[in-house]
Amino acid sequence: MPCRPEPVSPTPCASCPVRGETEFRGMSEAALDLLDRTKRPARYLPGQVLFHEGDDSAGMFAVYDGLVGIRKVDAEGNSVLLRLIVPGETIGYRSTLLRAPHLTSAEVLQPSVLCFIPSATVHAMVERSPGLYARFLERAASDLRSTEEKVLRDATLSVRHRLAHFINTLSERYGYIADDGSVTVEIPVSRQDLAALMGVRPESMSRTIRGIEDEGAARFTGRRVEVPPEGGFLSSGPRVRGL
Amino acid sequence: MPCRPEPVSPTPCASCPVRGETEFRGMSEAALDLLDRTKRPARYLPGQVLFHEGDDSAGMFAVYDGLVGIRKVDAEGNSVLLRLIVPGETIGYRSTLLRAPHLTSAEVLQPSVLCFIPSATVHAMVERSPGLYARFLERAASDLRSTEEKVLRDATLSVRHRLAHFINTLSERYGYIADDGSVTVEIPVSRQDLAALMGVRPESMSRTIRGIEDEGAARFTGRRVEVPPEGGFLSSGPRVRGL
DNA sequence: CGCCAGGTTGATTTCGCTCAAGCAATGTGG
DNA sequence: CCACATTGCTTGAGCGAAATCAACCTGGCG
Numbered sequence: 001m002p003c004r005p006e007p008v009s010p011t012p013c014a015s016c017p018v019r020g021e022t023e024f025r026g027m028s029e030a031a032l033d034l035l036d037r038t039k040r041p042a043r044y045l046p047g048q049v050l051f052h053e054g055d056d057s058a059g060m061f062a063v064y065d066g067l068v069g070i071r072k073v074d075a076e077g078n079s080v081l082l083r084l085i086v087p088g089e090t091i092g093y094r095s096t097l098l099r100a101p102h103l104t105s106a107e108v109l110q111p112s113v114l115c116f117i118p119s120a121t122v123h124a125m126v127e128r129s130p131g132l133y134a135r136f137l138e139r140a141a142s143d144l145r146s147t148e149e150k151v152l153r154d155a156t157l158s159v160r161h162r163l164a165h166f167i168n169t170l171s172e173r174y175g176y177i178a179d180d181g182s183v184t185v186e187i188p189v190s191r192q193d194l195a196a197l198m199g200v201r202p203e204s205m206s207r208t209i210r211g212i213e214d215e216g217a218a219r220f221t222g223r224r225v226e227v228p229p230e231g232g233f234l235s236s237g238p239r240v241r242g243l
Numbered sequence: 244m245p246c247r248p249e250p251v252s253p254t255p256c257a258s259c260p261v262r263g264e265t266e267f268r269g270m271s272e273a274a275l276d277l278l279d280r281t282k283r284p285a286r287y288l289p290g291q292v293l294f295h296e297g298d299d300s301a302g303m304f305a306v307y308d309g310l311v312g313i314r315k316v317d318a319e320g321n322s323v324l325l326r327l328i329v330p331g332e333t334i335g336y337r338s339t340l341l342r343a344p345h346l347t348s349a350e351v352l353q354p355s356v357l358c359f360i361p362s363a364t365v366h367a368m369v370e371r372s373p374g375l376y377a378r379f380l381e382r383a384a385s386d387l388r389s390t391e392e393k394v395l396r397d398a399t400l401s402v403r404h405r406l407a408h409f410i411n412t413l414s415e416r417y418g419y420i421a422d423d424g425s426v427t428v429e430i431p432v433s434r435q436d437l438a439a440l441m442g443v444r445p446e447s448m449s450r451t452i453r454g455i456e457d458e459g460a461a462r463f464t465g466r467r468v469e470v471p472p473e474g475g476f477l478s479s480g481p482r483v484r485g486l
Numbered sequence: 487c488g489c490c491a492g493g494t495t496g497a498t499t500t501c502g503c504t505c506a507a508g509c510a511a512t513g514t515g516g
Numbered sequence: 517c518c519a520c521a522t523t524g525c526t527t528g529a530g531c532g533a534a535a536t537c538a539a540c541c542t543g544g545c546g
Contacts, residue, residue, distance in 0.1 A: 155443075192524070
């Protein structure tokens with residue numbers, strides 16, 4: 001449905017505002033130069049798929065701006081959204097570095113600017129700066145940590161508490177605090193994807209939100225949540241199962 | 244409850260039967276020599292804890308023989324068994340390499356022989372053989388993959404199907420095929436841990452097993468399962484939700 | 487012997503799924 | 517410009533799977 005990625009004029013990596021958070025921080029001039037010459041920055045629209053599970057990797061993507069979702073689908077067509085990728089993070093590093101097929105698919109969720117970095121460039125860079133390996137290992141470890149935490153949350157928390165936790169983490173990036181202390185958070189994904197992110201059916205998501213609204217713990221309007229001060233919803237945090 | 248680890252006489256790494264599957268395959272003589280001089284092989288008994296979540300890492304463990312479980316516990320005391328570590332795998336590499344606290348705990352589940360490798364040794368080795376980083380990245384990627392698959396399975400499959408899948412994977416290491424084609428699998432963990440591995444309560448595990456027995460899809464006796472030929476249970480594989 | 491942890495069973499409840507319909511917003515072709 | 521699909525979200529009714537709470541075995545082990 002959406003159109004092709006539209007190339008944008010490259011920002012030099014040296015002055016890239018998010019590079020300091022990527023694996024490409026602290027690299028040599030030469031390596032940075034190679035990156036500058038071969039990267040392909042482009043604008044992507046929601047719905048565009050960067051790669052599918054099983055595809056061979058042509059390279060990795062660095063998120064400059066926007067939001068991308070990592071999805072995994074089983075044989076019966078059930079799917080979960082494993083995680084969201086925000087600016088400063090990279091996508092597809094595993095497949096590129098290990099020259100292995102993708103194990104997940106990646107789909108643009110918000111209008112985004114991504115730098116595509118061809119496999120050859122990545123391999124050339126890790127050859128020259130061995131420190132890069134350590135960075136990617138950190139990234140892998142971080143992804144592993146968050147996925148393990150997700151396993152634990154999904155196994156022990158109710159949908160409601162999982163949602164609270166998710167909105168809590170969102171609030172760091174997508175939240176604003178009003179004068180009265182209430183917090184408004186912009187949820188950057190559709191209801192369906194929100195459900196896929198919590199590992200439940202869309203209907204269950206709807207009902208959970210309904211329940212929260214009914215008791216006034218928060219107000220959902222479209223993709224916006226408003227949590228009252230001393231939010232009966234967020235600050236309650238993960239408690240016992242039935243609350 | 245169980246006693247201390249009991250040191251065993253070291254097998255030289257050069258003739259270690261499982262080294263070919265570890266990250267320490269294909270290393271230089273010198274590095275291997277360092278490993279030989281500083282590793283501390285010992286025998287461990289079920290129940291012994293190698294480290295707790297939050298502990299600083301003193302080094303990593305290589306599993307020579309036996310079985311270790313990786314556990315994660317939340318604030319309310321709920322816990323899941325994230326994965327089992329079998330011979331040829333390493334434990335605690337993340338914390339050691341990144342000099343970060345452990346994010347999970349590790350508990351011996353079967354009588355085991357483990358080589359403890361002090362942090363200093365690990366760091367000295369990765370300094371000298373940069374290829375080691377690639378190996379650990381592979382390991383991290385592999386752990387990430389299996390954890391992502393677990394998220395998907397837990398979200399989409401019934402307890403029964405998750406159990407079938409688990410026994411299926413166990414059968415590769417712990418299964419024997421009888422003359423009549425039936426498969427017997429040794430389950431190397433307690434019922435409690437089996438439940439924690441599936442992310443359910445022990446009672447639910449009991450009932451699930453009961454249900455499978457009642458319809459003759461398999462026979463459970465203690466820690467042994469016998470699945471009849473053309474196993475109505477394993478080969479059925481993950482199907483629809485309700486089967 | 488009595489205790490205790492691990493495991494099973496029973497009764498009940500609750501949560502989330504299924505199937506089905508309804509509804510608003512958007513798009514499309516005549 | 518209107519009739520009509522389509523898509524995303526919500527709601528309802530009923531069901532089923534797993535949690536909860538509680539009791540009760542069983543086999544080690546002091």
